[in-house]
Amino acid sequence: xxxxxTNEGGVTDVQTKQNAEPVPKQGVDLxxxxxxxxxxxxxxxxxxLIVVGLTYVLPPFRNxxxxxxGAYLCVTAGLTxxxxxxxxxxxxxxxxxxxxAYTLALTQNKFENLPLSFAAAIAxxxxxxxxxxxxxxxxxxxxxxxxxxxxxxxxxSVASTFDETFNSDQGLSVMLNPPPEQFPMEQWQxxxxxxxxxxxxxxxxxxxxxxxxRDMRAVRDDETAAKxxxxxxxxxxxxxxxxxxxxxxxxxxxxxxLAQSVSPGAFPLTLSLFLLMAIVIGGLGSLFGALWGALLxxxxxxxxxxxxxxxxxQRLEGNLALIVFGVVLVVVxxxxxxxxxxxPSRISRMLRRNR
Amino acid sequence: xxxxxxLTFDGLSRGLVYxxxxxxxxxxxxxxxxxxxxxxxxAVAAVYAGYSVTNATGSYWLGFVVALLTGLLLGVVVERxxxxxxxxxxxxxGVVVALGLVLIxxxxxxxxxxxxxxxxxxxxxxxxxxxxxxxxxxxxxxxxFAAVGSVVVILTLLFTRTAVGLRMRAAAFAxxxxxxxxxxVGGMLTLGWALAAGVGSLAGMLVVPTELGVHPTAMDIVxxxxxxxxxxxxxxxxxxxxxxxLIVGLLLSYVSGYVDVSVTPMAVLALLVVVLLGRPxxxxxSSKARVA
Numbered sequence: 001x002x003x004x005x006t007n008e009g010g011v012t013d014v015q016t017k018q019n020a021e022p023v024p025k026q027g028v029d030l031x032x033x034x035x036x037x038x039x040x041x042x043x044x045x046x047x048x049l050i051v052v053g054l055t056y057v058l059p060p061f062r063n064x065x066x067x068x069x070g071a072y073l074c075v076t077a078g079l080t081x082x083x084x085x086x087x088x089x090x091x092x093x094x095x096x097x098x099x100x101a102y103t104l105a106l107t108q109n110k111f112e113n114l115p116l117s118f119a120a121a122i123a124x125x126x127x128x129x130x131x132x133x134x135x136x137x138x139x140x141x142x143x144x145x146x147x148x149x150x151x152x153x154x155x156x157s158v159a160s161t162f163d164e165t166f167n168s169d170q171g172l173s174v175m176l177n178p179p180p181e182q183f184p185m186e187q188w189q190x191x192x193x194x195x196x197x198x199x200x201x202x203x204x205x206x207x208x209x210x211x212x213x214r215d216m217r218a219v220r221d222d223e224t225a226a227k228x229x230x231x232x233x234x235x236x237x238x239x240x241x242x243x244x245x246x247x248x249x250x251x252x253x254x255x256x257x258l259a260q261s262v263s264p265g266a267f268p269l270t271l272s273l274f275l276l277m278a279i280v281i282g283g284l285g286s287l288f289g290a291l292w293g294a295l296l297x298x299x300x301x302x303x304x305x306x307x308x309x310x311x312x313x314q315r316l317e318g319n320l321a322l323i324v325f326g327v328v329l330v331v332v333x334x335x336x337x338x339x340x341x342x343x344p345s346r347i348s349r350m351l352r353r354n355r
Numbered sequence: 356x357x358x359x360x361x362l363t364f365d366g367l368s369r370g371l372v373y374x375x376x377x378x379x380x381x382x383x384x385x386x387x388x389x390x391x392x393x394x395x396x397x398a399v400a401a402v403y404a405g406y407s408v409t410n411a412t413g414s415y416w417l418g419f420v421v422a423l424l425t426g427l428l429l430g431v432v433v434e435r436x437x438x439x440x441x442x443x444x445x446x447x448x449g450v451v452v453a454l455g456l457v458l459i460x461x462x463x464x465x466x467x468x469x470x471x472x473x474x475x476x477x478x479x480x481x482x483x484x485x486x487x488x489x490x491x492x493x494x495x496x497x498x499x500f501a502a503v504g505s506v507v508v509i510l511t512l513l514f515t516r517t518a519v520g521l522r523m524r525a526a527a528f529a530x531x532x533x534x535x536x537x538x539x540v541g542g543m544l545t546l547g548w549a550l551a552a553g554v555g556s557l558a559g560m561l562v563v564p565t566e567l568g569v570h571p572t573a574m575d576i577v578x579x580x581x582x583x584x585x586x587x588x589x590x591x592x593x594x595x596x597x598x599x600x601l602i603v604g605l606l607l608s609y610v611s612g613y614v615d616v617s618v619t620p621m622a623v624l625a626l627l628v629v630v631l632l633g634r635p636x637x638x639x640x641s642s643k644a645r646v647a
Contacts, residue, residue: 083447087445087447089447089450089451091454135628135631135632138631138632138635139631139635140446141446141447141450142389142390142446142449142450143586143631143635145390145392145447145450146390146392146579146582146586146627147627147628147631149392149578149579149582150579150582150583150623150624150627151624153575153576153579153620154579154620154621154623154624157617157620157621158621160617161615161617161618161621268572269572269575270458270461273454273455273457273458276451276454277455277458280451313466315465315466315467315469315470316466318465318470319461319462319463319465319466319470320462320466321462322458322459322461322462322465323458323459323462323463323466325455325458326455326456326457326458326459326460326462327455327459328455329451329452329454329455329458330437330452330455330456330459333441333448333451333452333455334437334440334441334442334452337442337445337448
C-alpha cells in the first residue's frame with residue numbers, strides 16, 4: 001500500500017485527488033503468511049469426497065439444494081476473484097448467468113447434446129464477458145457499477161424484444177435426457193453441479209496463486225505502481241472479467257439444467273445483488289468466502305420461506321429474504337468490510353491497540 | 356412531421372423528469388462523492404407513502420406533500436444512520452452499502468404493499484391539447500414542466516444566492532477549511548442528502564403515473580436512465596444533469612415512437628456505453644478523463 005499516496009495536505013485538492021485515487025486501499029488485506037496452506041488440488045479432492053459422501057446420505061430434496069449450492073459456487077467464486085482480487089465491481093453477473101442459461105437452452109433443444117450445450121454456453125458468455133470487460137477496463141468505481149447495473153436491468157428485457165427466439169416472459173423449457181437408471185435425478189444433478197463447481201474453483205485458485213493473480217492484486221492496489229512494474233493493466237482487467245464471466249456462464253447453464261427451463265424472471269436485478277452479498281459476507285477475494293456465500297444463498301431463502309409459511313403470509317415470502325440480505329450487506333460493510341472471516345483478526349488488532 | 360413534433364414534446368416532458376432525478380444524483384455526488392444507487396428505491400418508498408395518504412384522504416396534493424416530506428426524511432435517515440459510517444477508502448464500499456439499502460427498502464415495500472403494480476392517480480388529465488390538428492402537450496406535461504422548472508430555479512438560487520448554499524458548496528469542496536471556519540460540515544452533508552432525496556421523490560411522483568403504476572422495483576429502469584443522463588452531463592455538473600436528462604428523454608421518446616417501446620432499455624444502455632467510452636467525464640467536461 002505504498003506508492004502514490006497523494007497529498008492529503010493540499011486542502012483544495014483533496015476532493016479531486018480522492019476522486020482520482022485508483023480503487024481499493026482496503027477491502028482485502030494482502031494474504032498474510034499463515035504457515036502451511038494445503039495445495040488447491042488437495043482441498044478440491046477433499047471437497048469432492050465430502051460431496052460424493054453427502055449425496056449418498058442426504059434425502060432427494062437436500063441433494064437438490066446441494067446441487068444449487070454448487071451452481072451458485074461457480075458464479076460466486078468467479079465474482080469474488082473479479083471484485084476481491086481485481087477490484088472491479090460487477091452487477092452484471094446475473095445477466096451473464098442469463099446469457100449462459102439461454103445459450104444452453106437453445107443449443108440443447110436443437111442438438112440434444114449436453115456437453116456441446118455447456119461448451120456453447122461457456123463460449124457465448126466468454127464473448128459477452130469480453131465485450132463488457134473491454135468497456136469495463138476503462139471505467140472505475142461507480143461508473144463501472146452503473147454500467148453493469150444497466151446491463152443487469154436491460155438484458156432480461158431482451159427476451160421480450162426478440163420473442164420468437166426467446167419466447168418472451170414465458171421462457172424456454174430445456175429438453176434433457178434422463179440420467180442413467182441407477183442414479184436418482186437429484187444425485188445426478190448434485191454430481192453434475194459440484195464437478196463443475198470444483199473444476200471452476202480449482203482453476204480459479206490456481207489462477208490467483210500464480211503470476212496472473214499477483215498481477216490482478218497489483219492492479220487493484222495501485223495501478224501506477226503496477227504499470228511501472230510492467231503489468232499490462234487493461235489486459236489484466238479484461239482477462240479477469242472474461243474468466244469471471246465464463247464462470248457465470250457455467251452457473252447459468254447449470255441453473256437451466258436444474259430448473260429444466262429458463263425465463264427472464266429467474267434473473268432479476270436482485271439476483272446480481274444477492275451474488276454481491278454472497279461474496280461480501282465471506283470476505284471479498286476469498287474462495288472459501290464464496291463457498292459460505294453460496295451456502296447462504298440457498299439456506300437464507302429457504303429459512304425465510306419456512307418462516308413466512310408459519311406466519312401464513314404470502315407477502316413475506318421472498319421479500320423477507322430481500323430484507324435479510326440487505327441488512328447483512330449493510331451491516332457487514334459497515335462493521336467488517338473484510339467479511340465475517342476478518343472479524344477475529346479485527347478484534348485482536350483492536351485489543352492490541354488498546355493494550 | 357406531426358408525429359415528430361408530438362414525440363419531441365413527449366420527450367421533453369420525460370426528459371425533465373430524468374433531469375430532476377439526475378439532479379438528485381449529482382447533488383449527492385457533489386456533496387459526498389457517492390453515486391447513490393439507492394435513490395430509486397428511496398423515491399419509490401416516498402411515492403408509496405404519498406399513495407397511501409392519497410388513498411386514505413382522497414386528496415392528491417396532500418399525498419404529494421407527504422411524498423416530498425418522506426423523501427426529505429429518508430435522505431436524512433439514510434445519511435445519518437448508514438452513509439455517515441461508510442469507510443470511504445474504497446469507492447466500492449459506498450456502492451455496496453447503497454445496494455444493500457435497495458434490497459432492504461424493496462423488501463420492506465413488498466411486505467407492506469405486495470409485489471403488484473398499483474395504479475396511481477394523476478392530478479391533471481394526460482390527454483394532449485391539439486394545436487392546429489397536432490397533438491402537443493397534456494395538462495400533466497405542463498405540470499411536469501412547472502414542477503421541475505421551479506425545482507431547478509430554487510436549487511440554483513439556493514446554491515448561488517444564499518449563505519446556506521455557500522456553506523454547502525464550501526463543505527463539499529474544502530471540508531477541512533470549512534470546519535475551521537465554523538461550518539458544520541456534517542450538517543451540510545445531511546442537508547445535501549435530504550435535498551437530493553426530496554428532489555428524487557419529486558421525480559418519482561412525476562414519473563410513476565406515466566408508467567405502469569407503483570411497484571417496489573418501478574424506479575429501476577428510471578434510475579438507469581437518470582444515471583445515463585447524469586453521466587451524459589457529467590456527474591459534477593447540475594446544468595449538465597438537466598441537459599443530459601433532456602437528451603435521454605428525447606432519445607427514448609424517438610426510439611419508442613419510431614422503433615419500438617421494448618427497445619428503449621437497450622437504447623439507454625447503448626447511450627451509456629458510448630458516452631462512458633467516448634467522454635467519461637460527460638459531454639461538457641473540459642478536464643481530462645476522470646478515474647472515479
